[in-house]
Amino acid sequence: MNRSTLDTAENVEAVVNVSDLDYSIFKTFKPCRNPRGNPHRSKVKHYLDCICTFDIESSRLPDIEQAFMYIWQFNINDQITVIGRTWPDFFDMLQKIKGVIGNYWLVLYVHNLAYE
Secondary structure, three states, X not given: OOOEEEEOOOOEEEEEEHHHOOHHHHHHOOEOXXXXXXXXXXXXXXXXXXXXXXXXXXXXXXXXXXXXXXXXXXXXXXXEEEEEOOHHHHHHHHHHHHHHHOXXXXXXXXXXXXXO
């Protein structure tokens, strides 16, 4: 995996291109514990103990009143930041993640969702 690192005061974070992401990292996250006393066990969603974030950078062309995305970032549990340039790359990455995590749910926070 080709990576560059960003040193922070507390940890080292890897930055990878979407084509270089090792999806097996999602196998390392354990499921969250279910709340006790839930009477509807068959309908409980099982979440992975992993928080992901997503953000895009965009620009607007005022002459034709159109905006476009030129890069996106997807952070995995504050450990790896994945960068990509196109929507198909992003949706392909999500499909591959779903293939690894199976029936588990993944929490994904989106920065400024109303504008994305």
